[in-house]
Amino acid sequence: MNERERPLRLSGEPTEQKGDDQNMGVCYYILFGFSFFVCCITFPISLCFVFRTVQEYERAVIFRAGRLLPGGAKGPGLFFILPCIDEFRVIDLRTLSFDVPPQEILSKDSVTVTVDAVVYFRVQNPTMSVVNVENFKRSTELLAATTLRNVLGTKTLAEVLSSRESISSHMQSVLDEATDPWGVKVERVEIKDVRLPLQLQRAMAAEAEASREARAKVIAAQGEQNASRALKEAADIIAEAPNALQLRYLQTLQTISAEKNSTIIFPLPIDLLSSWMEN
Secondary structure (H helix, E strand, O other): OOOOOOOOOOOOOOOOHHHHHHHOHHHHHHHHHHHHHHHHHOOOOOHHHHEEEEOOOEEEEEEEOOEEOOOOOEOOEEEEOOOOOEEEEEEEOOOEEEEEEEEEEEOOOOOEEEEEEEEEEEEOOHHHHHHOOOOHHHHHHHHHHHHHHHHHOOOOHHHHHHOHHHHHHHHHHHHHHHHHHHOEEEEEEEEEEEEOOHHHHHHHHHHHHHHHHHHHHHHHHHHHHHHHHHHHHHHHHHHHOOHHHHHHHHHHHHHHHHHOOOOOOOOOOHHHHHHHHHO
16 A cells, blocks of 8 residues: 555544554454444433434534544434434634733833733634634633733833724734634734823823823914914005994994993094194
8 A cells, every 4th residue: 555545644543543443443343233223212202312402503523432433523413323323513613702811011111001802703614723722712712811911011001091903813813824724713812902001191190181281372362362363354445444343333332232222421532633633
């Protein structure tokens, strides 16, 4: 038999597996026959134990005499097992989620922050999730907490606060690559909250308040400058047209009389003032 005709061997499988199959063959067939005999003599009561069903969103991974049953995971629907030698584990294929506990992280600029996140994942290969890892959900939770600390440790505080989407996307790709041998697909990672120390919050609040006051002063100065420029233009217009002063005088009288119901006496008429100004 040449190299191409040799069957492929799984990683981690001992070279003595063929010999082991031959040694346990007799025991396997004895257990198989005994289990089948028990099912026959207890018929129809045994029907309650040999048939199992799984839902549309579930798959069953079956082990017969400790060996993975060929054909992959079973389901959805009805499948057959032998009670004495078969064991099975039902895996949920729906999207699951878990909260990453708050992690105290030292950022790149030496600021201690507390960050928590939520991870959404699902099982895409039920057989790998049972055979390759003891508890795929617990392992994914621990890996997510470690990845959160490692990723945020390379970011500054400003990047953590302003680049949550890019950080979440990077964490999702890292987790998805790491959990692929477990048959787990990480679909989404979201950073829920970033909590800063109380002293840092006060310093940032003071800095923001000072920045707002500086902007307010600049806006007020610009407003006064614009008002002065408009007032100068109005004075130039009134100086060029003397009748405009009288119109402004009448407009002021109308405004005063509309605001308050009172009588206002002017000692000198506007015409006398204008003739006096001309002389």
